[in-house]
Amino acid sequence: MGSYNTSDFKKGLKVQIDGDPYMMVECNFVKPGKGNALYKCKLRNLVRNTMLDRTFKGGDSLEAADVTEIAAQFLYRQQDMFVFMDQENYEQYELTKDQVDETWKYLKEGMVCSMVLFNNKPISVSPPNHVILKIDYCEPSIKGNTATNLTKPVKLETGAEVICPAFVGIGDMIKVDTRNGEYLERAKG
């Protein structure tokens, strides 16, 4: 894959540190008091989703990480294994519950997700930003009350719990923003 020199450092660069893939989220070139060039960087561990602050010396290099993003369709779940299929080459990938992380809450068979591969192995998967899912259970709706300031928790067919306006009911389809888990609107089934 080659490597990146400090002069190539920029936001979005995918690199390897101690065997883990990282994405550079910030890189500040500093050179205090006519001193040596320093690169103060913030990197996100793409496996563990933790942040790393590290300072590099001008001329340092980091190995490039073979990180790719693919569109993968969720096929099925078997106990703690989640099986996806690459939309392009039909290759199947199995992810553990840890790797799927919070995404499981929105996974419905057939849903096309975005999967990140490191050295051709899956490390994470994210659902589409907006998903439409059916309400599996909630307290009965209050007839005639369409005020949006009244809310209640609902449980979706995939297991996610979402706070919704009080007027929705079991069997309704709703649109949810998966980035913050918020209800967006009632959708037509």
Next chain:
Amino acid sequence: MNTSARPDDFLPTATWDRLRLRAELLARTRAFFAARDFLEVETPLLSADTVIDRHLDPLAVTLPHDASAPGVGRTMWLQTSPEFGMKRLLAAGGQALYQITRAFRAGEIGALHNPEFTIVEWYRCGDTMVEGMQLLSDLSEALLLLGPADRISYAAAFEQHAGIDPHRASPDELAAVAKRRGISLSENLAGTDRDGWLNLLLAHLVEPHLGVARPMILYDYPASQAALAQVHDNPVVARRFELYVRGVELANGYQELIDPAVLRARNRAANADRTADGKPLLPTESRLLAAMDRGLPPSSGVALGFDRLVMLAAGAKSLAEVIAFPIERA
């Protein structure tokens, strides 16, 4: 770098409001110096001489002997600051001089760096570091309207923010501070030298606190970082000072070194360090040394990063917001 221009790359990265502020600050800078009887001067951007500094890399330009062979000819240097030219003018009788010019430094690209940038540089004969700091504070006050600058010595700032004596601590002791404070470094930085550790601690622990409430002048640098400043004997510190505003290094000043023998020794040492770093040697003899051999009057001088000044005045976060066409669009 992607050199294939995108269609919108012809546009400036700074807004017209910022460009107007820039013009206004240039005018106010000129008015400030005119009111104090400074003469505005111009010296070559392209010179046979260049400052020799371990960590400053000048851009070399070849002046071809023959237009058909553009790569062959005499090497000249784009100036990293107008220091040499201005000091030659002092040696030739200049009293109080200032210049607003472009300077060039290879490899310096970032939110606070552009390889081509605007410097305001001035010298006044007879000034020591004390008057030099006062004049810098006055200019900062006039342009930024943030009040006069506070002052703190390099030693006191390190004591306060890093808990260590920067003039006496060993490299190992400095490294221990970095470790204790959780500063994560690449392997190549782990073996840095004493000045390297001081710079690291300065960047991580000290600079973020400087000039937060009011502008701050950091003074009395380690003698090993004297550059072109005089070194005082007791305590052994360089008569060098820097202005910080909101953690951003804005200006660097000296009570100027006038002894040519000391400069020759520093030039040799800097070139030796450059060789060790795998960098090319720079010419050690210069017309500045010739001027110093003849006699350079005592003075204090300061170089101020004008783009950063505009950035701070505008409340912007990067130079690209106050430069019409930064290097990516130059």
